[in-house]
Structure formats: C-alpha cells, structure tokens
Amino acid sequence: RFVRTLKEKTYHLVIANPLYQGTSKMASTSYVESAYSDGKADLYAAFMLRGLELARVGGVSSMLTMRGWMFLKQYSELRGTLLTSFSLRQIHDLSSGAFEEISGVVVSVASSIIMHLPNASGPSIALKAFDDETVTRPGETARKRAASLCQERVYQFREDALRDVPEWPLVYWWGPQEIEPFK
Numbered sequence: 001r002f003v004r005t006l007k008e009k010t011y012h013l014v015i016a017n018p019l020y021q022g023t024s025k026m027a028s029t030s031y032v033e034s035a036y037s038d039g040k041a042d043l044y045a046a047f048m049l050r051g052l053e054l055a056r057v058g059g060v061s062s063m064l065t066m067r068g069w070m071f072l073k074q075y076s077e078l079r080g081t082l083l084t085s086f087s088l089r090q091i092h093d094l095s096s097g098a099f100e101e102i103s104g105v106v107v108s109v110a111s112s113i114i115m116h117l118p119n120a121s122g123p124s125i126a127l128k129a130f131d132d133e134t135v136t137r138p139g140e141t142a143r144k145r146a147a148s149l150c151q152e153r154v155y156q157f158r159e160d161a162l163r164d165v166p167e168w169p170l171v172y173w174w175g176p177q178e179i180e181p182f183k
Helices: 030-035 043-054 073-085 140-150 159-164 176-182
Strands: 011-016 055-066 087-095 109-115 124-128 154-157
Touching: 011 043, 030 043, 043 055, 043 073, 043 109, 073 159, 154 159, 159 176
Parallel strands: 011 055, 087 124
Antiparallel strands: 055 109, 087 109, 124 154
16 A cells, blocks of 8 residues: 555655665566666665656655765766756755764765756755865764754755766855866
C-alpha cells in the first residue's frame, strides 16, 4: 500500500535525510545506474533525483545530504541536471560538525531546497554556517546553530552565472571577479 502512495509528480513537498552510501559498496548497482544515472555515485544523489520525480511541478524537494554533490567532479552530471531542469532555491551549507552526536570531520553535510520548476526567476540563497578557521574545533555545532539563527554569511547567487566554471561547482560565495577568468 505504501508503494502505491509514492506516485510521481504528486507531492507539494518532499523532505528526506537519505542514506549516505557510496554505490561502490553496494552488492548490485544496476538499478541505480539505469534509473538514476546522474546520481549513481552515491545513494543520496539518487534520492535527490527521486525526490524531484515525486514532487509535482511547482513542488519542492528538500534534503539533508552530503555536501560533496555541490563540488566534486563525480557529481558534475548531477549538478548539470539539477541546475538546468530544476530551480535551486536554497542551500544551507553546514560542512562537518553539524551534529553534536558525530564529532570531528566524519560527515560533511548541506541541506538544499530544490523546486520542481525549470528556470525560476530570482537568485538562489546560500547560508554558509561555518567558518573555515573553526570548522573542526570543539563547540562547532553551537557556532553553526548561532550563525544559522543570525543568518551570518548569507550569499545570493545565480547558479547559471557559475556555469562558466568547468564542471559547474556550486562555489556560491564567488563573485564576478572570481568567475570572470573562466569566461
């Protein structure tokens, strides 16, 4: 019965904290590779695509995932799909130290809000909830919480402006002076 409720293009809002599991550690990857080829590097990437399939046009998929999809080369196809077929509205970049239960640089995460609408107008917003100097120090979770509540380090960016950078990493904090050399 549950599976029947998961109809594509049905939901206004999809929220998830999917598994962080590299597909290289799976016994079989054929389904992920065929159904979600742009998200084949990790299960969370496949879940990002699946969440957008479930969201109706104009709906939203919001997920807490590893932050690697925003920068690493192996996720460049995923970024291309997400940034051309959908509308990235918000990123909350937490890096490591986001969870009090997990100490050290074990899990590096970000949350995203992606709208099932191509080319929605207006800039995207990113909140960088960490300071590169303190990201691995004790108390980082409390600092991230305070920075998020105070909305420190908020960036507005247009994802299409980043397209000139090879493999389209989401370097949301870059301004025109950093992007210009790539044009």
